Amino acid sequence: MTQATPPAVYEPRAGRAIGRIFVSREFSVFAALAVLIIVTEVVNPRFLSAQGIKDLLLNSTIFVIMAVGQALVIITKNVDLSVGSILGLTAYGTGAVFATFPHIPLPFVFLIGIVFGAILGAINGFIVTLAGVPALVITLGTLYIFRGINNAWAGSNQYFVGNEPAEFGNMSVQTLFGIPWFALGALVIVIIFAIYMFSARSGRDLYAIGSDTDAARLFGIKVNARVVGAFVACGALTGLAGVLYASRFNSVGADTGTGFELQIVAAVVVGGVAIFGGSGTVTGAAIGAVLLTTMTGALAALNVSKFWQQAIVGVLIIAAILLDRILSIRTARKLRVSEARNV
C-alpha cells in the first residue's frame, strides 16, 4: 500500500535503557537501603560484622519470600491481609508435623507447609473472586478466622522445632561461602518470580488485571483464574516462609506471625508496587522487605527504642503511597502539557 505522508517512525535513543535503571523505583529503594546500612555502620561498626550480616540476611529471608507472594496479589489490585495468620498456621503446623512424625524426611515437611499455605491462599482467592467483593475485607476476615483456628489448635501449647529435630534447626545456620542457605533460597525464589512476572504471558496478565480489570475481562484474560492463582502463590510462599520460620526461631505457638501483614504490605509498597495494582516488580518488593528488616536491625544498632519500630512501619507505608501519588500527578501533568496538540 502507498502512504501519502512519509512514515515517521519512532527511533529508539541509545543509552535510554541504562538511564531507566537509575530512575527506577527499585534503584531508589536499593539506594535508600545502601544509605541506611552505611550510616548505621559508621555509627556502630559492629553492625556489619560477619554475624551481623548473617543475622540480617536470615531475618530478611522470611519477609522477602512473603513479600514476593504479596506483590503478586497487590499487582492484581487485591491484597492479602491474612498472611500473618497463614504464616502462624503453617509454622505451628510444621511443629505439629514433627511432633507426630519425628523422623519425617525434611523435603516432606517443606511440601506439607507449602501445600497447606496454598490451600489457605486458595480459600482467600475463591471467596474474593466468587463473591466479587474487595479482597481487603475478605482477607481481614480470614486473618481473624485463620488466627482463631491457630488459637484453637495450639491453645497455650508451643513447639520448639528449632532444637528438635536438630537437623531441621541447623538448616537455618548452615551457610555457603558465609551466606546462609535460606538467603540463597530466597534469592532463587525472587529471581524465578521476577522472570515469571516479566517474561511469562500469565505473569503479564496479572499486570493487565491490576491495570484495568474490566478491560482485561473484555480482552478474554481469565481474570478469576489468574487472581485465584496469585492468592494461591502468595499462600504457598507464605507457607514456605512458615516452615523456614519454624526452623529459624525457637518456638512456634498460637500467636506466631501476628501483625506480620502490616510489615509485609509496607515492604511491598515501599518497594514500589502500587497499592492500586498494575505496576511494580517482585524485585522491588523483595528489596523493600530487606530494607524493612534492616531498619529493625539498624534501630537496635543505633540504640533507638524498639518501641519506634511499628510507628516507622506506619510512616513508611504512608510515605510510599504519598510518593507514588506525587510522582503520578507530576507525570500526568507533564504528559497533559507535552502531548497536547498545539494548544
Next chain:
Amino acid sequence: MTPPTAQPAPLLSLHGATKSFGAVIALSDGTIEILPGEIHALVGENGAGKSTLVKVLAGVHQPDSGRFEVDGAPVVFRSPADSKAAGISVIYQEPTLFPDLTVAENIFIGRQPRGRLGLIDRPQMRRQARELFTTLGVPIDPDRIADGLSIADQQIIEIAKAISLDAKVLVMDEPTAALSGVEVERLFAVARSLKARGAGILFISHRFDEVFDLCDRVTVMRDGAFIATHDTKDITVDGLVREMVGRDIATLYPKQDATIGDTVLSVKNLSRAGVFSDISFDVHSGEIVALAGLVGAGRTEVARAVFGIDRYDAGSVTVAGKRLRAHSPQAAIDAGMGFVPEDRRKQGLVMELSVARNATLTLRKQLARFGLIDSRRERAAAEDWTTRLQVKTGSQDLSVSTLSGGNQQKVVIAKWLATNPKLLIVDEPTRGIDVGTKSEVHRLISELAGQGIAVLMISSELPEVLGMADTILVMHEGRISARLSRAEATAEAVLKAASATPESVK
C-alpha cells in the same frame, strides 16, 4: 473498489438478535451481514442499538435470542475470548488500554511472541510493534507506557492491535470521532488494504461523507431494530437520514422564538494548559449557544471549568455581571447555573437513589428547616417538578435506574429547573435517548430558552446543533475555530471548522 458481482458467502451474519437490560430493550432486531472484502457501514442515531449490536458481535453481551453465524456455522459466544477466537476483532469508541503496560504489550497482551522456555521475546515484540506503526505511519514509542496517551494515539494502538490479530472481521465503533483529518486518511488507507486482503469490515460512523467515501454497503438501524441494507451507490444522504430518523428533520427540532436579552454568562480568555486555551464567549438570556466540534476538542472540558468542576489556569467566568469563584460548583449553582452533564448515568444522576431524592438533591439546603430536612416538603417538591416535566415513573421512591433514558434525562433537567436557574449547560442532552423522547427533550430546552433561560448546549449531533442553536461556536483542538449565527450556519461550515486542517502536523 470492486463490488462483488456474485455474492460470496457472508463471513458473519446475525439475524433477529434481541437483547434487553432490565426493562430496557436495547436491541429488538439486530440484523447484519458482512461479506468478505467489503466495508460495511452501520448507521443510526444515538441509541439506535448500534453499540449493543457491536457488543453482541464482540461476545460482551449474549443475545437473548436470534441467529448468529460465522462462516456459515452457528456460533454462541460466551465471552470476548470466543469472539476473538472466531476471528472477530473489535475497536471500541473508547479505547480500552492498560495504562500501566507499555504500548507494545498493549498490542500483544495474551499472545506475546515467545522465545526460549516459553518466555516472552521482548526484542521481537518491540520489532513487531514498530513494524505495525511503520505501516500505520505513526511515531509512537513501543516502550512507552500507555498512561497519558492522547485519544487519537490510543485509537491508533487499538487499530494496530486489530491488524496484528489478522482478523477476518474488523468492527470499528466510531473510530474517527476523535481523529484529525490526516489520521482519518491514514485509517482509511489501512481499512482499504485490509479489505483488499479479503477481510470484512464493519464501520460505524456518524459522518456521511466517510460512509459514502469508504463503504460498499450500508445498514440502517433505528430504535434497536434493523431497517434496511443498501449498496452505498444506490442511496443518497437524504434517503439515509429519512430511514434513520423515521421522519423529516424539520419536525424533530421544534425551535421556539425567544427574545434574546441581557448577557447572562460571559467567559473571557479561559485557558487550561494542554486542554483548551483562550476561550471567550457570551451567552444571553433566551439564547441557545451550541458548542460544536469533534469528541476530544475540549468542549466538555470548557463547560466543566465554567461550572467549577475542574480548575482553569487563566481567564474569568462572569455570571450576570459578577465574577464567579473558580473551582466551586456550589458557587456556580448559587449564581444561578445548572449543568446537565453528558454522562447521565455517572454524572447526572445517582442511579441507585430514588427519583425523589435525585430530583431534590440540588435543593437539599433550601428544604432544610433548622438544619433538618422536612421530608414532606422534599416529597412535594419532587412531585411538583417530576409532574411538570412528565417523568414517567411508578413511584417517587423507585430508584432512577429503573427509568428509561429519556425519563432519566428529564429527572436531571428537573433537578436543575427546581433551582430556578438563569443559565443551563446541557452536554449531549439527547445521547442514548429514543427518538420519541428526544424531540420532547428538544422541545423542553427550546421552551426554557423561550422563558428567558440562557442555554449553553454541547452536542455532537449536527442536526441538533443546526436545529436548536441561535449561535454556534465550533471548537477544534482546544480553541474556538468558528463562530456562526443561526443564519450563516450550514452543516459544511460547521464540519469544516470542526476538523480544520491543522496548521502544524505533529
Next chain:
Amino acid sequence: MSETTLPVKARSNVSRLFFGRNANTVYALVLIVILASIFVPYFAGTATVSFLLIDAIPILLMAMPMALIIITGEIDLSVASTAGLSAAVMGVLFHDAHWNIVWVFVACIVVGLLCGAFNGILISTIGLPSLAVTIGTLALFRGLALVVIGDNAVADFPVDLTTWATSTIGGTGIPTFMIIVAVVVVIFGIILHFTPFGRALYALGFSKEAASFVGIRVNRSKFWLYVASGGISAFAGIFWVLRYSSAQSDSVQGLELSVVAAVLLGGVSIFGGSGGIVGVVAGVLIIRTVNYSLQLAGLPDTVLTIVTGTLLVLSVIAPSVTARIRRSAERKRSRTLIHDATAA
C-alpha cells in the same frame, strides 16, 4: 432501598423502618436473642444485658462514624489504633505528668481529632486511597501508642470514675455509660438521615462525580467524617481504659475488625451508598450477642475471633450473592417482557 416492582405506594419513614433492609438486621437480632435465650444456659437475665452491652459500647461508638465513612465509599481501619493511642496518652498524662483527669480527657480527645485530621488530609486533600492510608495509620498510631507508654500499664485511675464506668442504671443491668452512647447514636442518626449533609453522603457514596455536579463538597465532607471518627475513637479509648482500669499500648487492639464487621452486618454496603443507623446498631448487637452466647457456652475468647471473622466475611458475601440471584431473576423477567413486546 426500594424494590423495583410495579407502581408502589410511597412508603412513609415508619414503614420503611419496619420493612427495609435495616429491618432485616433487626429481625435477625431478635431471632438470635430468642435462640440464645432458649439454648444457652444463663443467657436470659439482667447480668447478660449488662455484660453484653458494656462490651458493645466501644464498638457501638466507633461504628457510628465508621458507618458514615463506609456509606461514602471509604473506610477507616485506624479506629482501634486511634483509641489505643488515646488510651496510652491518657495513662501517661495521668500517671507520669499528674494532669488533672479532666484535662487528660480533653487532651485524649484532641489527640483523636488530630489523628482523624491526619487521615482526612491524606485521603481527602491529597486524594490517597483510604484503605492504604488507614492501614498505614493503623500501624502508625499503634506504634505511637507504644512510643508513648512503652510496655508500662497504668492502672491507678480514680476509683469512683472506674466504678462509674462499669455501673448500671438501677436494676436494669443497662450500663450508665449507655446514656452517653445513646446520645451519640441519636446525633449520628439525625445527621445521616435528616440533614442535607446526610443526603450528600449517600449521593457521594454512589457517585462522587454526580455528587460534585450538584455542588457537594466531596473532599470537605470526607475530611470532617475522618475527624469525627478520630474524636469518637479517642472517646472509646477513654471508656476502654476506665472500664478495664488499665491503660497500655495494646488497649483496644484489633477492635477495628468488629467495628467494620458490625457496620457491614448492619446493612451498610461495602461499595458505599446504602445503609442506615438502626441497622448498624442492630449489627453491633448481633456481633456482641453471638460472641457473648458462645462465651457463655464455654468457648475460649481466642477462638471467638473465628466467629467475628466469619460474620465479617458473610456480611460482605451475602449482599453480592443475593444481588446475583436478583439479577438472574431480572433477566428472566426481561425475556418475558421482550416476548410480550414482540407479540404486541
